[in-house]
Amino acid sequence: MKITATKENLLFGVSAVQKAVSNKSTLPILTCIKLEVQNEKLYFSATDLEIGIQCHVPVEVVTEGMTIVPAKYFSEIVRKLPDSLITLELVNEHELIIEYEKSQLNLKTFSPDDFPQLPDVEAGVKLEISAAELKQMINQIVFACSMDERRPLFTGVLCEIENKQLKMVSTDTHRLALKQGKLKKGAKKPLSFIIPGKILSELSRLIQNEEDICYLSISENLATFLLDNILVVCRLLEGQFPNYRQVIPTQYNSKIKANTKLLSEAVERISLFSLNSDTNTVQIKVEDNLMIIFSQSELGQGYEQIFIENEGEPVEIAFNYRYLLDVFKVLATDFFTIEFTGSLSPGIIRPLENDDFLYLILPVRS
Amino acid sequence: MKRTILLADMNAFYASVTQVLEPQLLGKPLLIAGNPEKRHGIILTASYEAKKRGVKTGMPIWEAQIYCPQAILRPPNYPAFLDFSYRVLQILQDFSPLVEPYSIDEAFIDLTGTETLWGPPLQVGRTIKKRIKEEIGILCSVGIGPSKAIAKMAADLQKPDGLVLLSEQDLPQRLWPLPIDNLFGVGQRMKKHLYNMGIRTIGDLAQTPVELLTQRFGRVGTRLHEFAHGRDSSPVDPHALDKVKSIGHQITLPHDYTKKEAIKIVLLELAEAVCRRARLSNYQGKTVSLYVRGNDFSDLNRSASLHEPTAYPPAVYHLALKLFQQYWFPNKPVRLLGISLSNLTCSKYQQLSLFAPEEKLYTAIDEIKNKFGEKSLLRGSFLLEEGVFYNDEKY
Numbered sequence: 001m002k003i004t005a006t007k008e009n010l011l012f013g014v015s016a017v018q019k020a021v022s023n024k025s026t027l028p029i030l031t032c033i034k035l036e037v038q039n040e041k042l043y044f045s046a047t048d049l050e051i052g053i054q055c056h057v058p059v060e061v062v063t064e065g066m067t068i069v070p071a072k073y074f075s076e077i078v079r080k081l082p083d084s085l086i087t088l089e090l091v092n093e094h095e096l097i098i099e100y101e102k103s104q105l106n107l108k109t110f111s112p113d114d115f116p117q118l119p120d121v122e123a124g125v126k127l128e129i130s131a132a133e134l135k136q137m138i139n140q141i142v143f144a145c146s147m148d149e150r151r152p153l154f155t156g157v158l159c160e161i162e163n164k165q166l167k168m169v170s171t172d173t174h175r176l177a178l179k180q181g182k183l184k185k186g187a188k189k190p191l192s193f194i195i196p197g198k199i200l201s202e203l204s205r206l207i208q209n210e211e212d213i214c215y216l217s218i219s220e221n222l223a224t225f226l227l228d229n230i231l232v233v234c235r236l237l238e239g240q241f242p243n244y245r246q247v248i249p250t251q252y253n254s255k256i257k258a259n260t261k262l263l264s265e266a267v268e269r270i271s272l273f274s275l276n277s278d279t280n281t282v283q284i285k286v287e288d289n290l291m292i293i294f295s296q297s298e299l300g301q302g303y304e305q306i307f308i309e310n311e312g313e314p315v316e317i318a319f320n321y322r323y324l325l326d327v328f329k330v331l332a333t334d335f336f337t338i339e340f341t342g343s344l345s346p347g348i349i350r351p352l353e354n355d356d357f358l359y360l361i362l363p364v365r366s
Numbered sequence: 367m368k369r370t371i372l373l374a375d376m377n378a379f380y381a382s383v384t385q386v387l388e389p390q391l392l393g394k395p396l397l398i399a400g401n402p403e404k405r406h407g408i409i410l411t412a413s414y415e416a417k418k419r420g421v422k423t424g425m426p427i428w429e430a431q432i433y434c435p436q437a438i439l440r441p442p443n444y445p446a447f448l449d450f451s452y453r454v455l456q457i458l459q460d461f462s463p464l465v466e467p468y469s470i471d472e473a474f475i476d477l478t479g480t481e482t483l484w485g486p487p488l489q490v491g492r493t494i495k496k497r498i499k500e501e502i503g504i505l506c507s508v509g510i511g512p513s514k515a516i517a518k519m520a521a522d523l524q525k526p527d528g529l530v531l532l533s534e535q536d537l538p539q540r541l542w543p544l545p546i547d548n549l550f551g552v553g554q555r556m557k558k559h560l561y562n563m564g565i566r567t568i569g570d571l572a573q574t575p576v577e578l579l580t581q582r583f584g585r586v587g588t589r590l591h592e593f594a595h596g597r598d599s600s601p602v603d604p605h606a607l608d609k610v611k612s613i614g615h616q617i618t619l620p621h622d623y624t625k626k627e628a629i630k631i632v633l634l635e636l637a638e639a640v641c642r643r644a645r646l647s648n649y650q651g652k653t654v655s656l657y658v659r660g661n662d663f664s665d666l667n668r669s670a671s672l673h674e675p676t677a678y679p680p681a682v683y684h685l686a687l688k689l690f691q692q693y694w695f696p697n698k699p700v701r702l703l704g705i706s707l708s709n710l711t712c713s714k715y716q717q718l719s720l721f722a723p724e725e726k727l728y729t730a731i732d733e734i735k736n737k738f739g740e741k742s743l744l745r746g747s748f749l750l751e752e753g754v755f756y757n758d759e760k761y
Contacts, residue, residue: 148673150684154721173719242721281715320717344718362718 001037001065002089007081007100009057013044014075016055016230019202021071022048029114033074035088036066045118046071051199052118052233053206065090068110077105118233124219128185129166131227132210137168137181138200140330140357145197146172156194156237158244161187169244170197175323176244176360184213194237195223206230248360249346252339254312256286257352260336263291264328266304270295271321273302280322281364286315286340295321317343318364327359370477370487371602373509373517374458374494376451377526379471380411382504383450384440395419395437399427403620410442414526450502457497461490464602472521474514476602491529515550515598522548534596542569542594550593551586559583568594610649614657614706615639617754622661622699628752629700630687635748635755636705637683641676642740644707645732648714650675651707654682656689659702668693675711678724682707 014033022030025048034045041056067090077098087099090109098105138157146154151173158169164186168179203225207214215226218236225232267282273295274280285292289310294303317340333351340347349359376382380398385391395416399409409430412421420433430437451470458465461484464476477487484490491508498506507528509521519541520530532540541548547557549568563582565571571579572594579587592598615636623629644651655669668689672681686705694700719725734743741756748756 146673150673150681171720173721174717176720247720318715346720360720362720365716365718366714 001035001067002062002087003037003042003059004062004085004087005042005057005059007078007083007086009042009059010078010081010086013042013055013057014071014078016206017044017046017053018071018075019205020046020048020051020053029068029110029116031071032068032110032115033071034066034068034112034115037061037064045115047116047118047233049116050196050235051202053202053230054118054233055230057229062089066112067096068112068115069096069107070110073107077107118231119222124217124222124224125187125191126185127161127183127187127216127218129181129183129214129216130210131207131212131214133181134214135204135207135210136332137166137179138204140332141168141170141177141179142197142200142204143326143330144170144172144175144177144359148172153194153237153239153241155198156196157200158194158241159192161191163187169241171244174320174362175327176247177327178244178248178358178360180356191218192241193218193223194239194241196234196237199232199234203232206232247346248358249339249341249348252312252341252348254286254310254315254340256291256315256338256340257309257335258291258306258338260328260331260334262306263293264325266293266306267321267324267328270302270304271325273297273300274321280320281318281366282321282324283318283366284315286310288314312340315340315343317347318366319347319361320364323361327361331357367478369512370480371511371514371517372475372477372487372491372494373468373514373521374454374473374475374498375507375509375521375525376454376471376498377505377507378411378413378417379450379504380442380447381413381416383447384443385413386450386503387443387446388440391438391440395421395434397421397427397430397434397437397439398442399430399439401441412437450504453502454498454506457501458494461494463604465604466602466606468606472518474517474602477510488529488531491531495527495529511596513596513598514600514602515593516596518550519548532596537572537594537596538569541596542567542572544568546571549590550598551590556583556586556590610647610710612655612706612708612710613640613644613647613649613651614655614704614708615643616657616702616704616706618702619700619754622701623752624697624699625752626696629690629703631747631750631752632703632754633686633690633705634679634683634745635753636703637679637686638745639755640705640707641679641682641728642732642735644677644710645728648712649707649710650677650712650716651682651710652676653707653709654685654689655706655708656686656693657702657704657706658690658694658700661699661701663701666693669708671709674717675709677707678728680724 017033025031030048036043040061042059043054043056045054081100084100089097091097094109096107096109141157154172160167164183166181166183170177212228217224221236223234223236270293271282274282274297283294289307290305291308292303292305327349331351333354335352336349337352338347338349344363344365346360346362351357381396384396384398396413397409397416398411399407407427409421409423409425411423416434416437421430447470455465455467455473458473458475462475462477462480466474468474477490487510491510495506495508505527507521507525509517510531511517511520512534516532520532523530544567546552546560546565546567565574576588576591579591652675653669653671658666670685670689672685731743744756
């Protein structure tokens with residue numbers, strides 16, 4: 001194998017597959033990147049057996065071939081190369097020569113035979129969605145996924161498809177985010193599956209060009225996402241997601257309209273007093289058209305009042321401030337509504353005049 | 367300001383209490399020990415009559431019986447011990463508001479500034495001993511000194527029924543010649559380390575440069591050096607035991623367990639017991655510690671943290687089991703298992719959860735147990751042969 005490529009293209013390749021490189025595996029081959037030259041392109045692949053990423057960049061090919069390089073060293077080398085043309089050549093089967101300007105590096109390589117094959121992705125239901133829309137959907141819900149591996153289902157995002165409608169749901173059992181979007185090409189039969197949240201975060205990062213279309217293929221236990229020159233394969237999480245519809249209240253006793261930026265800033269300031277407490281709690285009180293955000297700890301206390309519109313009863317409730325700030329970051333509208341049914345029942349946050357996003361947050365009992 | 371600290375240490379506490387409750391045992395060799403059938407048969411306390419013949423705390427019953435064949439055996443009566451301990455504390459509180467319960471049979475009292483009320487320290491010591499003997503019926507050793515460390519070491523100098531006052535000037539003469547394990551804070555393990563450094567007596571340690579000790583043992587080394595010189599600025603804290611730091615249970619298995627299935631049952635029993643206690647006192651814990659002792663008396667102590675504090679067994683059990691599988695050699699026989707929950711928070715504030723069946727389930731379980739007793743509702747597996755907590759009907 002011998003090629004010439006730009007530093008920019010090599011860097012694109014190594015950073016695209018980076019998240020799929022295992023960093024603590026007992027199998028050394030999983031800490032590597034596979035480089036393969038075929039059809040005027042250089043393919044980068046990496047997998048930790050949970051996620052696999054492949055991407056390709058155009059290069060000038062002298063001879064085709066493949067090799068396996070240790071990801072950490074190869075990525076570091078690529079990052080530090082000068083902005084010039086780089087020649088990669090495999091010699092003696094186990095040595096990659098990296099030539100640039102008047103210099104040369106020799107990197108020892110592994111045998112390609114041991115590198116796991118990325119799963120075949122031909123089978124499965126085919127779907128299409130605009131990359132921009134997918135990215136926005138992911139960003140609005142993925143933060144509510146759980147990090148607790150003890151209940152693996154909640155580390156994933158439930159995707160429900162009916163015709164051209166895609167619903168994504170995530171929860172860590174203290175809050176729940178739900179987002180609806182449109183597919184460009186849907187499924188004939190209703191379909192539901194759970195994708196690991198970590199993988200969706202990575203996918204969102206990989207979506208650079210918003211005009212792209214993302215081609216999905218969903219089979220029994222695998223999901224693949226194809227974006228222009230990047231392919232992501234992952235295992236679906238197995239199990240039955242609990243019935244989320246059941247926990248979303250259909251009625252409310254009070255509905256409040258507030259300014260996203262004002263409230264977000266107020267909570268951020270007041271929460272300084274709950275930073276080191278056990279529950280990160282801020283208390284909220286609504287009377288007439290005034291919302292009072294209050295917090296206290298050994299360090300001190302504080303409150304802020306902001307004007308809101310309230311239809312319904314007065315409210316007294318306490319929340320983990322982090323769960324509030326998380327959602328304020330992804331609400332794309334200037335105003336939002338929050339519905340309450342009692343101090344021990346969930347609050348429902350929705351962007352104003354936009355019913356494709358919903359965020360449910362459970363209070364803290366105090 | 368110069369302080370006056372007194373330590374009252376009840377002599378052979380478990381045995382003395384049992385003798386008060388059963389006066390016919392007074393003056394006889396008495397051994398308080400667990401059930402030998404479940405391998406809890408070690409001497410918890412021996413009365414002084416038995417100690418004189420060579421019985422020591424921690425001996426197995428059979429060995430104690432070689433030294434003292436006529437000794438009478440009694441199981442521990444913990445509710446009575448707690449009650450007596452509480453009554454002793456009440457007497458001590460008459461002398462100063464600063465009383466720190468240090469263990470079930472020891473308490474520190476800060477007498478600083480009470481001279482005009484109660485007279486000189488030795489006189490207070492005599493009064494305390496007299497009142498505990500007359501009102502409760504047991505003997506104690508009293509140590510008095512300018513710090514907690516000195517008071518404790520002074521009390522250890524004369525047992526039973528002792529009364530010793532030490533000042534800092536007395537230390538080189540009275541304490542320094544003693545073997546190193548008489549120093550407050552030195553246990554068997556530390557004794558070994560110090561022996562390896564050639565330190566045999568408290569005096570040796572006092573003469574060792576503090577830098578050397580700090581380098582070798584960190585903060586503990588510095589503290590031991592301070593203790594050897596009688597310096598200890600820690601206050602007598604009446605609330606020392608109010609702040610619960612951890613909630614734990616451990617149990618010696620009736621025989622060595624090797625099968626994972628059997629060990630899982632005991633871990634689940636321990637997790638249930640620990641969480642039940644946490645819930646009763648409104649605590650939630652974030653750190654789970656596993657303690658395992660092998661048949662060769664090797665120890666394993668490992669901790670890990672949960673994502674969020676809990677008082678429900680599933681999370682605690684899973685983490686404990688994970689630690690066990692990760693760190694214990696497969697199939698190595700296990701003699702003792704323990705789980706504790708620490709990094710506690712008071713569950714005054716409680717984050718509510720969706721899809722959390724545990725919350726409702728354990729609220730119901732707690733209500734049933736509160737009403738009908740701890741044994742009213744059990745997991746089926748606890749009644750299997752391998753279960754250790756509730757299989758004690760025979761005893």
